[in-house]
Amino acid sequence: MKKEIKFSLVYRDMWQSSGKYQPRVDQLVQIAPLIIEMGCFSRVETNGGAFEQVNLLYGENPNKAVRAFTKPFNDAGIQTHMLDRGLNALRMYPVPADVRKLMYKVKHAQGVDITRIFCGLNDVRNIIPSIQYAKAAGMIPQATLCITFSPVHTVEYYANIADQLIEAGAPEICLKDMAGVGRPVFLGKLTKAIKDKHPEVIIQYHGHSGPGLSMASILEVCQNGADVIDVAIEPISWGKVHPDVISVQAMLKDAGFKVPEINMSAYMKARAKTQEFIDDFLGYFMNPGNKLMSSLLLTSGLPGGMMGSMMADLEGVHSGINLMLKNQGKPELSIDDLLVKLFEEVQYVWPMVGYPPLVTPFSQYVKNIALMNILTEVRGEPKFSMMDKHIWGMILGESGKLPGKLDPQIIALAKEKGYEFTDKNPQDNYPDELDKYRKEMDENGWEYGEDDEELFELAMHDRQYRDYKSGVAKERFLTDLAKAKEESMAEKGYTAEDILAIKRAKYEPVTSEVKGQVIWEIDVDSPSMAPAVGKHFSPDDIFCYITTSWGEHTPVKANFDGKIIEVIAKQGDKINKGEPLAYIERTKE
Known part of the structure; x- marks a missing residue:
């Protein structure tokens, strides 16, 4: 009997590995039926780390987005799953236990079946509580091993962690090869070690394509007992993202596995719809380099998902570094020179800070140390002199136990600064906070939301949530x-x-009805300023006033239902009849 392999579409991670933003809720509800129609996915990644934050950055409600995206899959019997950063939950820094517990209740109520729990340090103390919280809320906890390649990350190391997570109640294990640097044979041996001891446990493999090993890795883990493979679809498969389902299916079918058939008509429609989202606006925030694979990633081990932000960081300091080099009479660096220099510095820094797996947020920490080291070196200052509190928190043990030993130089620097190392449970450093956020919501008159989901959102992403509400x-x-x-x-x-x-x-002008002087607001209690881009007007709203030569304040009605795209006239500008005050986009019916 052929071994069956199931496919999971990582639609959220496809976007996160490609650019800054992800589709809006109106786009997600368009793609969901096409994903279902493809007929080859038993699971779809619908939300998790960065998803909710991106919705808030749009000024949209992430809870509505999660509910709207999961519902079609729930109705079709396709399991939904989310990405969960353990101690950090859905953000980049630690979360109190009461907020973590609430997260699973909220996400289960919103239609999410499985939570993929990982700790960037593979510290079981950060994962096991989430396993218990998820099960209590009715979710399936998928405990995760963050895969990297180093002298301390052996098959035995990972298999021992898997044993502890399974004993704690995890029915599934994910091998999260976030940088795609896991060597195929190694991954096969690890899969076999877990399956031989725990044959009932589901193993799901998540491997990025960046350095080019992912297809070989998929074949190895499947031949050694893996059950589910994460895949992507065009036009944002491959590159720094994930292998495409078509190629994975063909390879596994030829290798003798039982794999689902793909409705190619639906695939092409989903492909076109995804491209439509890119053309609409998402493509403006996608780094072209993320569509490319690079063997250089094997040297640094940095994950594909952060390459876009890393290149933006490099471009940001590139001119400054070259200016300093020029003033010193030294040759300037091209952006490629700087990239190679950064990769080399990551290789130098990584073992010194204890080999943390290079996944969020620790990949950013190691990259930031390396980048700041390059900058301080050019300035003639000592390395490791520009590390922030979050980086020090990782080094001191506040986020969990580092897998390797710290370099004596780092230990000496910590002592010089008067810092103390800790080995206590990381969660103990972050006391409960829900009562504080309840008080804030009460004071603002904000609703806690269905299943306390709005309370959760404020507690998880307080700054972004306040910006969304305002x-x-x-x-x-x-x-x-x-x-x-x-x-x-x-x-x-x-x-x-x-x-x-x-x-x-492309847009429609709002014009002045008379000749005179533009007054945007005449209410003495309001500032005299133009409306903000994006502000919505209804037909009967007063758009502005025009002060005529005989001193009359003539109100200009909006006479449209839509939003401001561009404001032309400034406060006090003289304007003729028929000249544009602003450009607007009408609300689509």
């Missing part, structure tokens, strides 16, 4: 999008005048 997040996103579109057009050779003309031609 409207600041929406305004910021629209401004960022407009800027990204203009930068894209400029790269294609358009002049500033061309860009302005194209933008204005």
